[in-house]
Amino acid sequence: MNPPALEQGPEDRLQALGLTLPKPAAPVAAYVPTVEANGMLYVSGQVSFQNNQLMVGRLGDDRDLAYGVQAARACGLMVLAQIKAALGSLDRVERVVKLNIFVNSDPRFTDQPKVGNGASELMVDVFGDAGKHARAAVGVPTLPMGAAVEVDAIVAVRPA
Secondary structure, three states, rough: OOOOOOOOOHHHHHHOOOOOOOOOOOOOOOOOOOOEEEEEEEEEEEEEEEEEEEEOOOEEEEEOHHHHHHHHHHHHHHHHHHHHHHHOOHHHHHEEEEEEEEEOOOOOOOHHHHHHHHHHHHHHHHHHHOOEEEEEEEEOOOOOOHEEEEEEEEEEEOOO
């Protein structure tokens, strides 16, 4: 599917892509989902859910690259849901500054950057050039609740 016209705002592009944001996940420990400070919104790590089910597994072991990309995209959708919950609208996002991608992976698995593209390409589809961001994509031995992927974000925001 081709991304929608960039003249549209992020909310319109999300709709044109046929995407529905999930309900923002509640924190599972002593933290808040987002913090807005000095024109920036910091989004806590979001794990991958699909059809209200946690996407679990270890890449390069019991899960393949395609599953990882899908899980990273699901994390990206949850990041967007948290942004919208915090700001009221994705249209307040000025720029996606950075994503950190954590991939539950076997030590021999080295395609973490390809997994991360699931979230990164979603940001560009929704925000256009403002969705292009700095990024880290790293393999980790485990993630909370056995999640396959976790993504956190930093975004620059426009005043309300």
